[in-house]
Amino acid sequence: MAVTIRDVAKRANVSLGTVSRYLNGYKLKETNRIRVEQAIQELGFRENFIAKGLKNNRSMAIGVVLASLTDLFATSIVTAAERILADENYSIIVCDFESNQQKLEHKLRFLKDRSIDGLILFPGNCTSSDALREYLNDKIPVVIVNDDMPDINTDKVTVDNSNASFRAIEYLIHQNHRDIAIINGDQNTYTGRERYKGYLEALTTYQVQPREDYITFGHFSNSGGYEAAKKLLALPNPPTAIYTTNYYMTFGAIIAINEAKIRIPDDVSFIGFDHFDLSDVINPPLTIVEQPRERLGELAARTVLRRIKGDYEDFPLRLSINTKMIMKDSVRRLQTAKDKRQ
Amino acid sequence: MAVTIRDVAKRANVSLGTVSRYLNGYKLKETNRIRVEQAIQELGFRENFIAKGLKNNRSMAIGVVLASLTDLFATSIVTAAERILADENYSIIVCDFESNQQKLEHKLRFLKDRSIDGLILFPGNCTSSDALREYLNDKIPVVIVNDDMPDINTDKVTVDNSNASFRAIEYLIHQNHRDIAIINGDQNTYTGRERYKGYLEALTTYQVQPREDYITFGHFSNSGGYEAAKKLLALPNPPTAIYTTNYYMTFGAIIAINEAKIRIPDDVSFIGFDHFDLSDVINPPLTIVEQPRERLGELAARTVLRRIKGDYEDFPLRLSINTKMIMKDSVRRLQTAKDKRQ
């Protein structure tokens, strides 16, 4: 049915091997090259990646495994990665493991059975994995995004989660805030823990006593942020500043704040996490921590490609990319006693 | 390196064919079956899907092509589809075409070169496609989600976009609203046009004169909804009810409404689109149109699987699944002159 290199060879009056070599970038005699090219044109020949894969033991597919396909953070990283991988003719096979360790194992095996050439993994709340160790044993490149997985020795790219929090809180402190609340996400995730850690470190560094009632926890979701913010605002001594630790929570918190008719930054200062289309548009525009999602995705893709090509020079890569604070109008500088005297 | 059926055959003392038959569910003599099973166990044999695919001319992969991987609506449908496809041992290869017709063509060819067994397509703002026609010519099953693509004759699953709007507006009219605004999304998408159409039809049916200033357009995004709502609220005669036409717009509109310190439903009634985690939690809980995303995804997956198996009985399928209105507290019944007299 489909036209094969055999057909091309026949038409071009050369051997199979010659066509194959042409396809793989070897030099042909000029006249042969032209005839092969013509035959390919005329027959509308397209390479069969499956047959190629069987010989080369490569599938030209990269597995992407994430907790949920509906997580904007992960999918925007995947988008950037896909762009690069597709350019190199790699396809991505995506699997969702619904934050379930068992499903994770299953999907990893599923992908392995499909001979993927590399794996990009967002472990989320899952730690470790037997299936993952099989990848390492079989020398299939694995890049882990935004997680540490201490017992898995492979390439890891992440953002400076802890430091991002540190700087956000430090900034608030420099604006004379002391009553700084945090809206934490799931503590069974690496990012959740790291972002919380940075908060505590900043307070410690500047000798601000952490207050338990200012430390809230929820899921990394809109409603998680909403509920936490509501709780904070209802406190007898509400915080002067609120810091949220992911995209969804930021959104939810903003809704709670608006609903409570509390004004940013007059009544409460606010630093959000992740840049989104509304951040700059709402009133006031939000000061936020922006994650370099695009760069993370590119980095993950480039790393896995390099490993596939056998370049293990800097293995295992441990790269933490810097987040960036986007300064807008949601933080108010508080007056200190000293300010007032002046 | 990897263990093949040849190794299994040797160990089990049977022929290649026998192992293959076992793997494909044919009956073996009891003693052979046991030996084959044992050999598979002992050797840790796993089938090679690539080799299988070469013989069978099947890749066990389904292509999924969408405008953006960060569109929650599409990805939640894909999640549901993936669940079903993975159960049947199909993997999904995902491609993002960034709402760009040319990229769409490119990705469709990219996937075709990888011998996908079927395609699930979310065309978004793209209409028609040469590459898509090649799929149909080559009898590769294609299921289109939430779009019509009139010149492509294949299976299509969608929600009752127009009717969803109709019912939402009808409900508002029954609550005595006449000044009903709509926040439309991109009109170069099928869903955008259909949802707008249902709005107009409802007004016509109930003889309410459409007002141009109540009909706003924006992108299907948070800021699109935000900007449109802001404009509506600033009108000299603001509407008594606002209807938004997708998830993101709903969110953005809610923020604008809260920001303007306008109360739902006292000052304005509101019907949103798509159920999301905050819908029920915020104050007041939102009356919304809920799309059966899960069912859509399952239906798309099941349809493509049936076609792959050669079942073309109901081809081309044109299925529109009903949305559901979730009644909460964001719509107020207006008093009519008659109500007041009573």
Next chain:
DNA sequence: CTGAAAGCGCTTACAG
């Protein structure tokens, strides 16, 4: 530079 041939890991019609 190129052809002939073996082989990647499987499936399946054929004959028994």
Next chain:
DNA sequence: CTGAAAGCGCTTACAG
């Protein structure tokens, strides 16, 4: 029910 063999569409070491 099972073995031997041909073949899916490609690649590549070998010899020229």
